[in-house]
Amino acid sequence: xxxxxxxxxxxxxxxxxxxxxxxxxxxxxxxxxxxxxxxxxxxxxxxxxxxxxxxxxxxxxxxxxxxxxxxxxxxxxxxxxxxxxxxxxxxxxxxxxxxxxxxxxxxxxxxxxxxxxxxxxxxxxxxxxxxxxxxxxxxxxxxxx
Amino acid sequence: xxxxxxxxxxxxxxxxxxxxxxxxxxxxxxxxxxxxxxxxxxxxxxxxxxxxxxxxxxxxxxxxxxxxxxxxxxxxxxxxxxxxxxxxxxxxxxxxxxxxxxxxxxxxxxxxxxxxxxxxxxxxxxxxxxxxxxxxxxxxxxxxxxxxxxxxxxxxxxxxxxxxxxxxxxxxxxxxxxxxxxxxxxxxxxxxxxxxxxxxxxxxxxxxxxxxxxxxxxxxxxxxxxxxxxxxxxxxxxxxxxxxxxxxxxxxxxxxxxxxxxxxxxxxxxxxxxxxxxxxxxxxxxxxxxxxxxxxxxxxxxxxxxxxxxxxxxxxxxxxxxxxxxxxxxxxxxxxxxxxxxxxxxxxxxxxxxxxxxxxxxxxxxxxxxxxxxxxxxxxxxxxxxxxxxxxxxxxxxxxxxxxxxxxxxxxxxxxxxxxxxxxxxxxxxxxxxxxxxxxxxxxxxxxxxxxxxxxxxx
Numbered sequence: 186x187x188x189x190x191x192x193x194x195x196x197x198x199x200x201x202x203x204x205x206x207x208x209x210x211x212x213x214x215x216x217x218x219x220x221x222x223x224x225x226x227x228x229x230x231x232x233x234x235x236x237x238x239x240x241x242x243x244x245x246x247x248x249x250x251x252x253x254x255x256x257x258x259x260x261x262x263x264x265x266x267x268x269x270x271x272x273x274x275x276x277x278x279x280x281x282x283x284x285x286x287x288x289x290x291x292x293x294x295x296x297x298x299x300x301x302x303x304x305x306x307x308x309x310x311x312x313x314x315x316x317x318x319x320x321x322x323x324x325x326x327x328x329x330x
Numbered sequence: 331x332x333x334x335x336x337x338x339x340x341x342x343x344x345x346x347x348x349x350x351x352x353x354x355x356x357x358x359x360x361x362x363x364x365x366x367x368x369x370x371x372x373x374x375x376x377x378x379x380x381x382x383x384x385x386x387x388x389x390x391x392x393x394x395x396x397x398x399x400x401x402x403x404x405x406x407x408x409x410x411x412x413x414x415x416x417x418x419x420x421x422x423x424x425x426x427x428x429x430x431x432x433x434x435x436x437x438x439x440x441x442x443x444x445x446x447x448x449x450x451x452x453x454x455x456x457x458x459x460x461x462x463x464x465x466x467x468x469x470x471x472x473x474x475x476x477x478x479x480x481x482x483x484x485x486x487x488x489x490x491x492x493x494x495x496x497x498x499x500x501x502x503x504x505x506x507x508x509x510x511x512x513x514x515x516x517x518x519x520x521x522x523x524x525x526x527x528x529x530x531x532x533x534x535x536x537x538x539x540x541x542x543x544x545x546x547x548x549x550x551x552x553x554x555x556x557x558x559x560x561x562x563x564x565x566x567x568x569x570x571x572x573x574x575x576x577x578x579x580x581x582x583x584x585x586x587x588x589x590x591x592x593x594x595x596x597x598x599x600x601x602x603x604x605x606x607x608x609x610x611x612x613x614x615x616x617x618x619x620x621x622x623x624x625x626x627x628x629x630x631x632x633x634x635x636x637x638x639x640x641x642x643x644x645x646x647x648x649x650x651x652x653x654x655x656x657x658x659x660x661x662x663x664x665x666x667x668x669x670x671x672x673x674x675x676x677x678x679x680x681x682x683x684x685x686x687x688x689x690x691x692x693x694x695x696x697x698x699x700x701x702x703x704x705x706x707x708x709x710x711x712x713x714x715x716x717x718x719x720x721x722x723x724x725x726x727x728x729x730x731x732x733x734x735x736x737x738x739x740x741x742x743x744x745x746x747x748x749x750x751x752x753x754x755x756x757x758x759x760x761x762x763x764x765x766x767x768x769x770x771x772x773x774x775x776x777x778x779x780x781x782x783x784x785x786x787x788x789x
Contacts, residue, residue: 204387235356237428245484253420262496267413300398303398
């Protein structure tokens, strides 16, 4: 790899953009299709936190529950992040297949190109996760005329 | 191994009470852990298969672009697999701890049942019942032994708990390596909060040096470097915050403007993550931040903002004279909507204007008085002034009102949050007085013949 990543001559790789499209479709159907319907329910269950042992004087149980609570918190975040990362990956794959319609184009794609696609996908997915603006229903909420 | 619990002070009824809790929620979590394991195993397996299939036709070892792409895939796959193992470990640990708790509870409940039986027999004054101290001590020792055994099991499985590692989201370290030449650290403060606690990401691409080591190797993405928050925006926001403050009213550090500043920074930062989006300038997050900047800058450009007044406030600035004119009455009857002294930046002022007596006075006067009449705060009625008169200064007939009791200038100058609003209806038109009306009502004819076949028109 050259320092700038762009100076490399186009590599003669037998790349079929349709394979990238197929990869995106597989991700969407199999990976996203597995995680998306399952993860929210798991998150709900795990995000309830520690549900037992609060009244126990057991030192051992309290120590265990401290660690376990941390497990629940990180697992909840991890499930969310995995879902987001899969969304990003699907978006990246779709964008790559859309941008490079021929194998020559895909073979000649630079790191800068793929980086742009990744950044764009990240921004797109994250933008969908931005919580909605206040509606101005409350007296103390700002108004958006 | 945690410290030992001294169970001696706890008798059977107390221990039975401690163990008598609903574990159904925890058992649900056991199922969730194992379901997560199955889900992640399935997803990672399919992701791996898809990745391998694509790598055949787009080998990462021959294409730097493919290498970058597959690095994203591999990191996610690896994270799924690691989390799957952690899920299995945690589900297994919780399963054994809960099973042990159930078993302990069953044993202590049995002892508690015996305890209750002895109590009933003792109350019935049975002769063959041993001394209460004797049987209670024996039952307590058994129960305490069960609790100590349970602690050992808990310690054993607590050691097997695995805190899952949160996958860097969204690939900040990957993108950061490409952009800045380093492989660690989030690109931007807006990165996921979880990133802060993440271990360093995996091995970076070859030939990549950290900024501390020298010039980044990957320099071809200079245009993608993420800019720092614009100082001009920060200055504008800070200035807006200062100017938006009504005179004599200080705000807490956690004021709306400060929050908006932080939020705008974050939103702008989020949008900055996308170089493409940055070039286009059309990211929703960026729009939101800029929109808020615009709204705050509007405060700066609005002359009323620095001279906004309200009932009970000292008027500062050039608008003071205008306030003296328009503020002498509760409102202009027949004038433009909003001509009443409304300044919603003060809730009390708005509330006063919503008082029924205020509304009814204006409404009734409008019916009985001519247009352009002003109802004074003291209930007196007088002709209203035109905007020209406003501009020329107070009329001689203006009823003097103490400065501290003057309503604001006759415009709807703000919402409840102090943000200025101007509508077309707020405009006070410059209208000459004493000249014939431009729009005169048409003269009705005494007879009207609509022609044959027209029904219902009687004039």
